[in-house]
Amino acid sequence: MIFTEIRAFWRSFAVQRRVIGALFMREFVTRWGRRNLGFAWLFAEPLLFALPVIALWSQIRSPFEHGLPMIAFVWSGYLPLLIFRHVTGHALYAIRASANMLYHRQVTPLDLFIGRQGLELMGNIAACAVSFLLFYALGLVEWPQDYALFLIGFFYMSWWSIAVALIVAALSERYEMVEHIWLPISYIYLIVCGFMFMAAWLPTSLREVALAIDPPLHAYEMIRGGLFGNRIEVFYDMAYLSYILAFITLIGLWLMRDVRKHLVLG
Amino acid sequence: MIAAIGVSKDYHSETRRTYNRVLSNVSFAIKPGEKIAVLGRNGAGKSTLIRLIAGIEMPTSGTIERTMSVSWPVGLTGGFGGTMTGNDNIRLICRLYDKPFQMIRDFVEDFAELGKYLAEPIITYSQGMRARLNFALSVAIDFDCYLIDEIIAVGDQRFQRRSQEELFDKRADRSLILASHVPHIVKEYCSRALVLHRGRGKMFDDLDLAFDIYSDL
Numbered sequence: 001m002i003f004t005e006i007r008a009f010w011r012s013f014a015v016q017r018r019v020i021g022a023l024f025m026r027e028f029v030t031r032w033g034r035r036n037l038g039f040a041w042l043f044a045e046p047l048l049f050a051l052p053v054i055a056l057w058s059q060i061r062s063p064f065e066h067g068l069p070m071i072a073f074v075w076s077g078y079l080p081l082l083i084f085r086h087v088t089g090h091a092l093y094a095i096r097a098s099a100n101m102l103y104h105r106q107v108t109p110l111d112l113f114i115g116r117q118g119l120e121l122m123g124n125i126a127a128c129a130v131s132f133l134l135f136y137a138l139g140l141v142e143w144p145q146d147y148a149l150f151l152i153g154f155f156y157m158s159w160w161s162i163a164v165a166l167i168v169a170a171l172s173e174r175y176e177m178v179e180h181i182w183l184p185i186s187y188i189y190l191i192v193c194g195f196m197f198m199a200a201w202l203p204t205s206l207r208e209v210a211l212a213i214d215p216p217l218h219a220y221e222m223i224r225g226g227l228f229g230n231r232i233e234v235f236y237d238m239a240y241l242s243y244i245l246a247f248i249t250l251i252g253l254w255l256m257r258d259v260r261k262h263l264v265l266g
Numbered sequence: 267m268i269a270a271i272g273v274s275k276d277y278h279s280e281t282r283r284t285y286n287r288v289l290s291n292v293s294f295a296i297k298p299g300e301k302i303a304v305l306g307r308n309g310a311g312k313s314t315l316i317r318l319i320a321g322i323e324m325p326t327s328g329t330i331e332r333t334m335s336v337s338w339p340v341g342l343t344g345g346f347g348g349t350m351t352g353n354d355n356i357r358l359i360c361r362l363y364d365k366p367f368q369m370i371r372d373f374v375e376d377f378a379e380l381g382k383y384l385a386e387p388i389i390t391y392s393q394g395m396r397a398r399l400n401f402a403l404s405v406a407i408d409f410d411c412y413l414i415d416e417i418i419a420v421g422d423q424r425f426q427r428r429s430q431e432e433l434f435d436k437r438a439d440r441s442l443i444l445a446s447h448v449p450h451i452v453k454e455y456c457s458r459a460l461v462l463h464r465g466r467g468k469m470f471d472d473l474d475l476a477f478d479i480y481s482d483l
Contacts, residue, residue, distance in 0.1 A: 022361030029354050030347055103338045103345035104362050105321045260324075265317060265344060 019106055023115030026101070031119075042119075046082050046127035053078055066201065068228060072141040076224050077195035079131060080154070083124045084161045084193070084216065085186055090120050091165035092172045092179055099263050109259045117165050121158055128154065145229025152238070153222030159245050160215050166252025173262045194220035199235040211235060215244050268319060268336065268411060268441070269295040273328035274465075275314055288314050290465035291328070298334060298410065301433075301442040303452040303473075305480045306462035312445040313341070315462065316413045319443060334410030334441065340400050341415030342393060352384035352391075352399055363407050370406045377428065378402040397421050405432050411441035418455070419448045430454060449477055 032041045057074045064070060091113070098112045135141040144150040172178040190196075194217040199207050210217055218236040225234035273292045276285040288311045296302055304312045316339045317323045318330060338345050346355050356374055360367045375384065378398040380391075388396060397417035404412060418429055433442060433455070446452050452459065452473065459476035460469050463483050470476035 018364060019362060022358055025361065026347055026350065026354075026358050030349055033349075100344050100346060100348075102322055103320070104359075105336075105338070106362065265322065 015106055016108075016111065019111050020114050020118070023098070023101060023107070023111055024119055027098075027116050027119045042123040043126035043130050046086060046124045047131055049082055050079055050127065050131055066198070066232075068232065069141075071135070072227060073224075075131070075135060075141055076227050077220070079128045080157045080216075080220065080223060081190065081193065081195050082127070083121070083154075083157055084164070084189070086124050087117055087120050087158075087161040088165045088168050089182070089186070091117060091169040092182060094165075094169045095173055095259055096263060099265060102260070102263070102265060109263075110253070110256050113166065113169050113256065117162060117169075121162065125154070125158065141227075144226045145231075146226040148226070149222050150226025153219050153224075153226055156219040156222060156238075156241055156245070157216065159249075160219060163245050163248040163252055166249065166256060170252060170255035170259050173259050189216075193217065198224065198232065200233040207235065211237070215241055215248075267295060267297055267331070267333050268443075269293075269331045270315075270319065271329050271331070273315075273318060273325045273330060275311070275318060275323075276326045287465050289318075289325075289462075289467070292462075292465075292467035293328075294460055294467065294469050296411075296441055296443070298441055299439045300458070301444070301456045302469075303456040303459040303476075304443060304445040304462060305447075305452070305459050305476060306445075307483055310462040311465065312462060313339070313415055315460075315467075316341075316415050316443065316445055320413050336411045337404045337407070337409040337413050339413045339415050340404045341417055342396060342400075342420065345400065346388055346396075348389040349387050351387055352380060355388060355399070356384075356403065359403050359407065365407060370403070373406040374399065374402040377405065377432070393420050394422060394425070398425055401425075401429055405429075405437075409440070411443065414442065414444045416445055416447070418444070419446060419451055426451070452477075 028042075032039070037044060054071065054074050057078075058071045061070050061074075065073065094116050095109045095112055098116065101107045101112060102109070132141065136143065168178065168182065172182075192214060194214065199211060199217060199221055202210060218238075218241040221234040221236040222238075224232065225236070271293055273289055274287065275289040276287050279286055292315065294302075304315060306312045314323070318325050319332075320336060320339050321330070321332070322339070345359075347358065350358070353371070356371050357367055359365075360370050374380075378395075378401075380395060380399060383391065383395065388399065391399070397420040401414070401417060401421075412433070418426055421429070433440065442455065444452065444455055456473065458469060458471050459473055459480075460467050461476055461480055461483075470479070
């Protein structure tokens with residue numbers, strides 16, 4: 001009895017994996033086609049955002065702030081910001097945009113989301129890697145002091161972005177308002193997320209509040225803790241952050257569950 | 267077998283705080299090999315019924331039972347990526363349904379007769395070309411029951427003859443649910459007709475009677 005159930009689970013798991021793979025390829029071909037740069041756009045696109053901004057910032061600010069090298073600090077702030085912005089931004093009406101695919105019964109809205117945001121996330125991670133290696137080769141950043149913590153920080157930043165994107169994708173199909181308020185929200189996010197400051201720079205009372213209500217701040221602290229090592233003091237709590245992100249993800253999955261009702265098919 | 271049992275479907279009004287009842291307590295069943303038509307004026311709920319049978323929308327109440335494999339709704343919209351080429355769409359459908367690309371592509375190429383246009387994005391296709399691609403793919407993937415929403419009438423004579431050949435001579439044991447307005451196509455393809463009017467559905471064994479009632483609606 002239990003074995004047949006386990007087998008049925010693996011079968012449907014295999015179907016879903018195949019479907020997501022197919023949608024992933026579809027997303028890729030739809031976005032970049034088979035002409036000119038094609039695959040290279042995957043990470044070239046986020047890079048085109050990142051390089052000018054970092055160049056500009058490093059010119060207008062002093063080379064060291066709070067004892068940290070400016071370019072490395074901006075890199076570690078702006079690239080994770082791009083992950084969040086691109087992954088959540090492309091989540092607006094993400095399901096509607098591919099609703100055509102729901103004509104095939106085995107395709108669910110969640111599959112569409114995973115295919116699309118998965119590609120977006122991978123592109124941005126690739127952009128992070130490529131730009132880091134580029135900067136490292138030019139001597140603009142140092143190799144991370146704590147490699148593992150650096151990567152774990154990026155893992156949490158990705159999870160946070162995907163969890164918020166789930167909610168944005170599900171809610172934008174229900175309420176048009178989401179589209180209008182998302183731009184101002186993502187600007188406020190720029191200020192509060194931890195891009196421009198470190199928890200150690202905040203007064204103690206404010207720092208406690210910030211760490212309690214600002215999940216990306218933990219991820220930023222990990223990334224920078226990994227990059228700069230014990231040159232700086234960092235504050236983060238992986239267990240707390242995991243609980244918060246699991247909770248946000250569950251809300252997103254719950255909202256995504258009956259999003260089909262709000263879609264108009266052809 | 268496919269059985270619809272007391273199926274109703276409401277859509278939320280986009281502008282008012284009410285529901286529009288599109289289908290109301292519709293019941294019918296079709297057996298393997300049976301070919302039926304769905305008749306009804308524009309907006310009578312033909313496409314809605316087909317989407318419910320396809321399992322891509324859920325009925326508000328009632329149930330739909332399927333014991334055979336059912337195609338996607340083969341119509342002029344849905345199921346494809348418009349900016350992708352014909353070939354990329356074939357590849358996508360093969361991945362979704364776990365079929366070998368080369369075999370399916372050969373069949374589609376031969377049946378749809380799109381030639382070099384398979385390498386062009388399908389937004390550049392005419393309605394007839396889209397109909398041919400969509401129909402050819404659904405036949406190539408091989409289902410027990412085909413759900414066809416109007417598109418046979420869009421194709422030319424040659425396409426109509428060939429699709430009839432595929433569905434009757436080569437696949438006589440397959441079922442068909444065909445939504446159409448066109449009497450000669452319905453009479454050539456179907457043995458019974460479900461007439462939809464104001465949400466209600468009634469099955470007729472006599473196609474001429476069904477058309478008389480349909481034309482009086």
